[in-house]
Amino acid sequence: MVFEGLADKLQQTFKKLRGRGKLTETDVNEAMREVRMALLEADVNFKVVKDFIAKIKERAVGQEVMESLTPVQYVIKIVNDELTELMGGTQSRIAISSRPPTIVMLVGLQGAGKTTTAGKLANLLAKKQSKRPLLVAADIYRPAAIKQLQVLGEQLEISVYAAEPNTSPVDIARQSVEYALSHTRDIVIIDTAGRLHINEELMQELKNIKQAVKPHEILLVVDAMTGQDAVTVAESFNNELGVDGVILTKLDGDARGGAALSVKAVTGCPIKFAGMGEKLDALEPFHPDRMASRILGMGDVMSLIEKAQSAIDLEQAKAMEKKLRKEDFTLDDFLDQLQQVRKLGSFEQILSMLPGMGNLKKMQGLDFDEKEIKHVEAIIRSMTKKERRSPDIINGSRRKRIAMGSGTRVQDVNRLLKQFAEARKMMKRFQEMQKGGKKGLGFKLPFMR
Secondary structure, eight states: OTTHHHHHHHHHHHHHHTTOSSOOHHHHHHHHHHHHHHHHHTTOOHHHHHHHHHHHHHHHTTOOOOTTSOHHHHHHHHHHHHHHHHTTSSOOOOOOOSSSOEEEEEEOOTTSOHHHHHHHHHHHHHHHHOOOEEEEEOOOSSTTHHHHHHHHHHHHTOEEEOOOTTOOHHHHHHHHHHHHHHTTOSEEEEEOOOOSSOOHHHHHHHHHHHHHHOOSEEEEEEEGGGTHHHHHHHHHHHHHHOOSEEEEESGGGOSSOHHHHHHHHHHOOOEEEEEOSSSTTOEEEOOHHHHHHHHTTOOOHHHHHHHHHHHSOHHHHHHHHHHHHTTOOOHHHHHHHHHHHHTTOOHHHHHHTSTTOTTGGGSTTOOBOHHHHHHHHHHHHTSOHHHHHOGGGOOHHHHHHHHHHHTSOHHHHHHHHHHHHHHHHHHHHHHHHHHHOOOOOOOOOTTBO
16 A cells, blocks of 8 residues: 555554643654654655654644644644645646647656556546547667557557657657647657666757657656655756656555655655556546545545546446345345446555545454455356345355355355345445434445455
8 A cells, every 4th residue: 555654653653642632842752753763764855854844843833723623633734734745735737738739758767667657648638638649659769669559559549659660769759749730639648768777868869859849748757666766866857857747656556655755845846647556547646635644544535536436337326226225235236336346446545545444454353355356256256147136045055056166165155145145234224324323334345354
């Protein structure tokens, strides 16, 4: 989970402060010492940490606490505000030109994920902003780079411009803009070449492309998991080329988060997008306020709502609501719901967006297993239509057949059927709860142990 290590330490620090009626300067100093250590362990730039702690102390010590907040809530609010500001304050968007096409030039070192990110960005702009992007294969040095972009274009149904062999990257970029104009493409995304390290030859080529097409946006793609190296790379590219924004790849795999917390403060370049997985729709606009909220265990409900709106079929959801009201919920419906929820991402990602649920695995008696979800799907698919509609008919011999067909054990089938029965009871109680205000559902999903 993104920022998992840092989030755990910060939340533990604030937990120690809870229950105290008034916070002394000593309390704040001790808490800030732990926050400082947590940030340094998360690979945040030392100067950034020093300035960050100084700002919090300045605001937290000797200030009047708002009537609606306890002292610890007030400190958390200050930390939340400063974390948000550290990461850029507000969402930074791509500057769309009033005269199409908008030209976006992706730059970065080899291995940062530029080509895949080009595809993800084109997909995002096409789906979310109804743009007509053109992907441009200007990396003529890396073996199979052009083919990789063409395959991505086919998967996403997005046009890819690839020039004749031996065409220079500068000419490719220039020709692609002419192609976009004549084929009514309003966004040009140029995938440039990278190197294993920054050198004069690389920078000169990028400067030549910049001069030839005058991009509206130069976006630097960096691997979040490289920590402070990512910040150093960002600083170098910005000094040499002038960068308008950063795309952090593999942020979902970065438990520390040093790059995300340092890059804006060190370089002045805002983070515009974050790669949150391998799928082609796993590129998200970067919201500093939402990310700060996640780090402090307060969830990110807005992002979850946006994910749900784009992934869940509204008509299907309405039909499901009617079924629930009639208590006509079957295993087929259960499977449909499971598949709809999986479109939102991994369950760990979803739970990290819910306030107080980021550390679900550590909650006593509650754990989940992604593999278990596949077992549940396999078990249900191994049933007949009649069995899915009426699970009560599934006797011992049927259970053996289902287990064999799904590659699971009879115990697994038994557990699913038991939990499905509990789920139906829970839904009935939920309907009653809406009418009479009852509490306590007491039920676990099949992927929770």
